Amino acid sequence: MQQTSPLTRAARALAPLAWTGPAVVLIAVVVVWPVVEMIKSSFQKISRFGVVQGPNGMANYTKLFEEPDFPGVMARSVIWVVAVVAVTILLSLGLAQLFNQRFPGRRLARWAMIAPWAASVLMTGIIFKWMLDPEVGLLNVVRRDLGLLDALGSTEADQLGQASTAMPWLIAVAVFVSLPFTTYALLAGLSTIPAEVYEAAKTDGASRLRTYWSITLPLLRPALIVATLINVMNVFNNFPIIWVMTHGQPGYSTATSTIFMFILKGSDIGESAAMSVVNFGMVIVLVAIFLKVSKWKNEVS
Amino acid sequence: MTATATPPVAAPTRAASAGPARRLPRTRTVVIAAAAYLIAFLFLFPYLVMILTALRPQKELREPSYLPTEFAWENFVNFWSGGLSGNLLVTLQVAAGSTILVLLVAMPAAYYTARHRFRGRTAFLILVLVTQMFQPTAMLVGIYREFSQLGLVDSIWSLILVNGGFNLAFAVWILNAYFGSIPRELEEAAFIDGTGRFGALFRITLPLAAPGVVTALIFTFIAAWNEFVVALTLTTSPEQQPLTVRLNSFIGQYQVDWQNLFAGSVIATVPVIILFALIERKVVSGLTAGSIK
Numbered sequence: 001m002q003q004t005s006p007l008t009r010a011a012r013a014l015a016p017l018a019w020t021g022p023a024v025v026l027i028a029v030v031v032v033w034p035v036v037e038m039i040k041s042s043f044q045k046i047s048r049f050g051v052v053q054g055p056n057g058m059a060n061y062t063k064l065f066e067e068p069d070f071p072g073v074m075a076r077s078v079i080w081v082v083a084v085v086a087v088t089i090l091l092s093l094g095l096a097q098l099f100n101q102r103f104p105g106r107r108l109a110r111w112a113m114i115a116p117w118a119a120s121v122l123m124t125g126i127i128f129k130w131m132l133d134p135e136v137g138l139l140n141v142v143r144r145d146l147g148l149l150d151a152l153g154s155t156e157a158d159q160l161g162q163a164s165t166a167m168p169w170l171i172a173v174a175v176f177v178s179l180p181f182t183t184y185a186l187l188a189g190l191s192t193i194p195a196e197v198y199e200a201a202k203t204d205g206a207s208r209l210r211t212y213w214s215i216t217l218p219l220l221r222p223a224l225i226v227a228t229l230i231n232v233m234n235v236f237n238n239f240p241i242i243w244v245m246t247h248g249q250p251g252y253s254t255a256t257s258t259i260f261m262f263i264l265k266g267s268d269i270g271e272s273a274a275m276s277v278v279n280f281g282m283v284i285v286l287v288a289i290f291l292k293v294s295k296w297k298n299e300v301s
Numbered sequence: 302m303t304a305t306a307t308p309p310v311a312a313p314t315r316a317a318s319a320g321p322a323r324r325l326p327r328t329r330t331v332v333i334a335a336a337a338y339l340i341a342f343l344f345l346f347p348y349l350v351m352i353l354t355a356l357r358p359q360k361e362l363r364e365p366s367y368l369p370t371e372f373a374w375e376n377f378v379n380f381w382s383g384g385l386s387g388n389l390l391v392t393l394q395v396a397a398g399s400t401i402l403v404l405l406v407a408m409p410a411a412y413y414t415a416r417h418r419f420r421g422r423t424a425f426l427i428l429v430l431v432t433q434m435f436q437p438t439a440m441l442v443g444i445y446r447e448f449s450q451l452g453l454v455d456s457i458w459s460l461i462l463v464n465g466g467f468n469l470a471f472a473v474w475i476l477n478a479y480f481g482s483i484p485r486e487l488e489e490a491a492f493i494d495g496t497g498r499f500g501a502l503f504r505i506t507l508p509l510a511a512p513g514v515v516t517a518l519i520f521t522f523i524a525a526w527n528e529f530v531v532a533l534t535l536t537t538s539p540e541q542q543p544l545t546v547r548l549n550s551f552i553g554q555y556q557v558d559w560q561n562l563f564a565g566s567v568i569a570t571v572p573v574i575i576l577f578a579l580i581e582r583k584v585v586s587g588l589t590a591g592s593i594k
Contacts, residue, residue, distance in 0.1 A: 015419075023425075033447050034446075041442060103334035111578050115574050118578075120573070136362075240530065265445070
């Protein structure tokens, strides 16, 4: 082809940098820098007002691990993620099956389902907190009118005030906001299953249940894995629901590791950074799993 | 021809022989539709409660009744004059700013990676994929430390930067897919016709990728509009807070201004639900890009 001068060759070599450079810089400033800063802070002694008072070795970590609430917080984080994701996936499997059927108004019904996905989880948390208000909350009014609640304003009506009932409600709200995405992801998965496969099963005389178990579920596997991992990540990071509904209270009985980190930030930034690093370590493990099971190689090449 | 002619002939015979059995699928459809509508209603229910609460007259707010006796539309006027319009403006600025930043940064990167093979391309795409899995919550302390050192606490610029950075991946993936699906030949034809490289890009490629651009735009806008945790960490003065953080500060106080809270919640929620409905079908592919294939 044409003769290329050294200058054009240099320009060509630098072209990728010009096009992708801004994205790399933005990621460096917003994602990489905070990670470095967080790890650095976790080994420093920092006052409540953010003044670095010198290196602190492992003291932030030992202080964190010796917190009486630490084991409970970690256990609760795991229960939180596992419970929310498991219930979400199970319900979404049913919802996807239902919304995959043909019926008039299907498009509209699917649209209605996106509301919790589009709305800020904070707003959803606020409205559930309001519906659970001990004195005037709609859900408590319904319970009273059904004879399930003796009096409004009683301790029994204060569901978010007690750990035993608060946690299930938090999980329910987290499931509620996770359902739309998960159902949509599974619907996308269902649409990739060719109709011929079902016809073949029909001619073989397979029952509905059998068809679902041996054809639909295995073919849904890729969609299921991705939906699960994205949910795990979202639920692990789901701070607003708990923050707005209970603040992790009573005590630390509804606090997960991200809530605990945020509360610690108010008293000891170094210790909070240590909690962050622990959280981040768990996120890294999850991302590694994601990269391993997702077929990013196909997409990239 | 024969294939299209067959069904009209076959259909009546099947219907005639099936007879009463034809009614069965009908009932099934009705049951399915009823179940789906019920579930759709349940998904909307909390937001309907939100709207009904926002319309309650002030004096009925702490009454345990199902419905308000009258609709108090003035609550929305009070919200506006009650000092929260400034917070709505902050939310709008942050959402718009992040969206512009993401589009400016993601479009060239997505276009170039879709069109060219180069050293570091794989590394770049993996970097993007990894950031998609990261959320600011886990690295909040780092973000806080970084932006306090930069002196950007209480500034909308820090919120624009962070929201932009964490929503970049979605835009890159969805735009990459759109640019990749546009045949290179179309661009080359325009190039040969003398429109120039950038002319071809702006006249041919961008218009064809418009649905992807709109999806990325709306998605980023909603994500930044809804963002709470970063803003909670990086803003301290009430007038610099976006609506989410300001509304949250009403809760937990003893003197709760529920009225403003719900009018504000409706204003913060309804627009994004409507916007989201426009892109709903494309979002899943952007979120799971790089994984399902």
